[in-house]
Amino acid sequence: MNESRDLLRILLAVTETSPVERLWQSLIDQVADARAEVVTVIVSDDSWRRAASLPFTREISRISGVQAAFTHHRAEQVSADAAGRAREQLEGLARDSQLELEFEVVSEDEDARVATVVTVERDILIAPTALEGKPLFTKLARLHRRVVLVEADND
């Protein structure tokens, strides 16, 4: 047994709308008492930009039901906010668990960038079920011995 075999290499994939706490809990369950090297990939959702490019797209308020135009600016704002929030949340959880995280932000279409993230064989990929079936998921799942999917909250 050498040190490298005790080290768990984990890739945590997080989308903007992922249930971060559930994903994190899953990560903690996997790590247990082992040492872990965690790379977090925040997958920015290209859907915002695409939806915003359509002239009839509206954002409907969750509280009031009021509709407003969904512009490019709003799409970028939503995307950046979501990524930032996910990162902040993960950093907070990592602090509490005394784990060190590396962060990468990739877009679903950025093949080259995805390739730089998935260069070495890892032990576990933890990802939300929302990613399953997407081309990006296939790319991320490559070189991982095991995949753990976490159910998203539909509410």
Next chain:
Amino acid sequence: MAETLARVTELAVPAARLRTVCRPLDSTNSADADAKLASVAYLGQERAVESLRFGIGLERDGYNIFVLGLPGSHRHALVKELAAARAREKATPDDWCYANNFTNPERPQALRLPAGKGAEFREDMHALIDEIRITIPTVFEEEDYRNQLKVLDAELQKDIKDQWEELRQKAAKVDIAVLQTPTGYVLAPVRDGKVIDDEEFEKLPKEDREAIEATIQRLSEDLQARIESLPKLRRKQHERVRALDQEVIAHAVTALFQDLKLKYAEVPDVAEYLEAARQDLIDNAHQFREPSESTLPFLKTDTSSLLLSYEINLLVGNESGASAPVVYEPNPSYPNLIGKIEHRAEMGALLTDFRMVRGGALLQANGGYLILDVHRVLGRPFAWEALKQALFTEQVRIESPAETLGFSTTSTLKPEPVPLDVKIILIGERWLFYLLSLYDKEFGGLFKVAVDLDDDVQRTPDNVDALAQLVTSRATRHELLPFDTRAVQRVIEQRARQADDSERLSMNIRSLDDLLIESDYWARQHDATRISADDVIEAISHKKERLGRVEMRIADAIERETLLIDTSGECVGQINGLSVVDLGNYRFGHPVRITATTRIGTGDVVDIEREAKLGGAIHSKGVMILSSALSARYAPEKPLSLSASIVFEQSYGGVDGDSASVAELCALLSSIARVPIRQNVACTGSINQLGRVQAVGGVNEKIEGFFGICERRGLDGSHCVVIPQDNVKHLMLREHVVEAVRDNKFAVYAVEHIDEALEILTGQPAGSRGADGRFPEGTVNRRVEDRLLRYAGQRRKFAGGKGKDE
């Protein structure tokens, strides 16, 4: 002259009549002294006591009582004693509590309980609250309850999830994705699992594009409807949880209330309240489960603070079987009388609730008697009006004065009024009673019983003996040395002096106590074991000395001739009048020089004091009377052709009263007749239009005042004072003055008519009209008449007529 002297001598008051000494005390009365003792304090007050008994006994509207009497007349003790005696015959009044009004918390409800039950009910509720405090959290922690709650929560989550899933599936079927932004949803068309962008969209056939837009529009409306339905779902869930809470709380607390409901079944107010409290607990069960979190501490609603609303505020608690209350409120301010709503300050806010309502003296005395000092009630803002309001409405409404006057703009409590059945006994001086009777039209209807305490009693043998007993009992009460018989007699004599009347005895208990206590002090200073008459005399003279600064200053000024008073020789138009200075707690007399000047004129007697606005109305009246007496006596058939001026020399303050009118008339007659007046005589007395000399006040102080000045300068037997005959009965002069009279060093003359005064003052016969209608030659009156006739002739001459005097 010899005849005049003889007449004057007859007018001298014998030394024995200058001070009526106390007769030997009847020791046989001491056998039943104890029995009499209780009533001795109310000696001579039979009429007042009867009135008070009547007022206390008559329990009808408006028969409240006003006790009129001077301070120190034992008014409070008398009222308390008689009220307490009657109160013992009355039933103990009910207790009153304030409790939360669950339907309108701003109006705390008043609960009536039988005497003694108020405090018990408060403790019972307190114990109940303690039990509830333990029971409720336990109920919410029970597994059954939690499981039911989880089921309800899961049902809500499922409802919501179903809604979204349904929409998502509906959208997915028509290739529309439902995307979630941080604040809402976006519906976008998808192809191959990806949202299409504008380029791809534009490539679609027009019909497809229109169909997508229409679909998204339809789904958006659906989404909107679902969003709008969410609050309804949550509300429904909330209601179900609330119903569950109520069910479990009802089950838990109903049993707790049961015992109390049974115990107080016979008290309608309480039975009703208990049911309302139980229902309120059930209705608000959810608050115990989810205390609201507030950043402001006073808005916290944890279980303990929620349960405070079930506490009981005992407003009036009586002891079962005790007599009706007799309450004396020494500070009848509005809050002390009516009650108040207290506030506590928290974070700069003033908060209150039913527990902070405090009852005042009216409620404490409800069912009994409330004794108040009227000057204090009138002196405290709003207290008098509030008292009348309570008596009129027969209820006590506890609210702030601002609320009563309608000035309050802050929302506050309006406790239910408490029915009032109390008899008010006001104690005050007579002038307050008369003022209220005159100016407050409601007063008469509310205070129908006047109890007028006498300030003094007749000096009968029985009363003297009773007073002697009172001296003994007061001495015992104050733990004083025993008084020997002569000391008691000296005290009784002083009571007569205090009453300003040798035939009456002052019943001012406070001043009696003062004299006894001070006599005791001086006796102890001399290491005596009994108080003697000398100690009493010493106490009297020391008090005079302590308070006599102003008197001494005036005496010094006279001695140093700053204030000009002659006590020897004779002078025309100048006389020694006598004045009394009343400093409230001390009175003294001193001589004052009165001068008169006369000249021919039109019959005016000028009162310089009045002209200078220093003379009071009574003094002016006295001068007018003497002016009239002068005309009637000396010029009945001719015009009074005289102008005269009368003045109190060196008087810089106000002058009032008519007690100098005899002196003023004598000075005037002296001036007219050019007959000098003896300056070793001082004179006091008022006069009527017929020349009759009438009684005046302060005669003892006046005589002693002149005596003091003469004594300083040296008594030679010529010094004397002229007083009205009617004042002889008031004489209670100090022993020292009486001794001087007995030794012929000083004299007091009592006169009935102005002529007698004139003869003493001038040493010449006054003269009476003879058969010819004229006064005899050589008399003072003849000289006056002659001078006035001459003036009349001269006046006629000046006016152009011819008189016989020409």
